[in-house]
Amino acid sequence: MESSLHRQLKALYGGARGDCEVTVEGFRIDAVSRGRLIEVQRASLAAIRTKIAALLANHPVTLVKPIAVRTLIVRRDVPNGPVVSQRYSPLKRSLFHLFEELVFFGTVFPHPRLRLEAVLVEQEERRISRARRRFNGPQHRVEDRLLLNVVSRRTFRTAGDLATLLPAALASPFHTRDLAEAAGVPRWLAQKAVYCLRRCGAIDSVGKVKNSVLYARRARLGRSRRAA
Numbered sequence: 001m002e003s004s005l006h007r008q009l010k011a012l013y014g015g016a017r018g019d020c021e022v023t024v025e026g027f028r029i030d031a032v033s034r035g036r037l038i039e040v041q042r043a044s045l046a047a048i049r050t051k052i053a054a055l056l057a058n059h060p061v062t063l064v065k066p067i068a069v070r071t072l073i074v075r076r077d078v079p080n081g082p083v084v085s086q087r088y089s090p091l092k093r094s095l096f097h098l099f100e101e102l103v104f105f106g107t108v109f110p111h112p113r114l115r116l117e118a119v120l121v122e123q124e125e126r127r128i129s130r131a132r133r134r135f136n137g138p139q140h141r142v143e144d145r146l147l148l149n150v151v152s153r154r155t156f157r158t159a160g161d162l163a164t165l166l167p168a169a170l171a172s173p174f175h176t177r178d179l180a181e182a183a184g185v186p187r188w189l190a191q192k193a194v195y196c197l198r199r200c201g202a203i204d205s206v207g208k209v210k211n212s213v214l215y216a217r218r219a220r221l222g223r224s225r226r227a228a
Contacts, residue, residue: 008147040064046104062115070122099193106199120151163202173214
């Protein structure tokens, strides 16, 4: 079932002149605006990888990836019932979490016809309590997600665009612990970032210190003006 968040972003990117829910080459497309196909993907990019790769053979595509930087959790016991509780989720995500998804999308990005747009959003997550909880299962189900606010957008077209996510204060060469500390993220996320950046040619491995691989930015990377 399509969430309200997905529907709201689809309308936002399709615009007044855009067409929504269009079939192109056998694929259902969220929107088409000025000849560009637009796909909104809240779930894993792995699920849409094959579809996007096929469409890029003949069409320009904008892939919109929402990242929830703040989530208001609203809980009800029954659909459309009174609100039982509401609170903000302690989980906070940032633009850097784009790498968490890009590890599954390295065979597609970058591509000359592809624009990857990360959208930082504030969302409301509506939960319904489960009358019968499954063994070790969640106490609720997510009924819907709604867009509350678009905080910012960032477009990525090239390896150089992706490299702009590296902190300016990051020393060179660096290892994943250095990156985690400079970016203020867990090391596992820094490791995913390094994997993505190396795969797309934004950084190179330049040596080792004990068991840690050292990396450095690759010189003369092209950047998209819109992503700067």
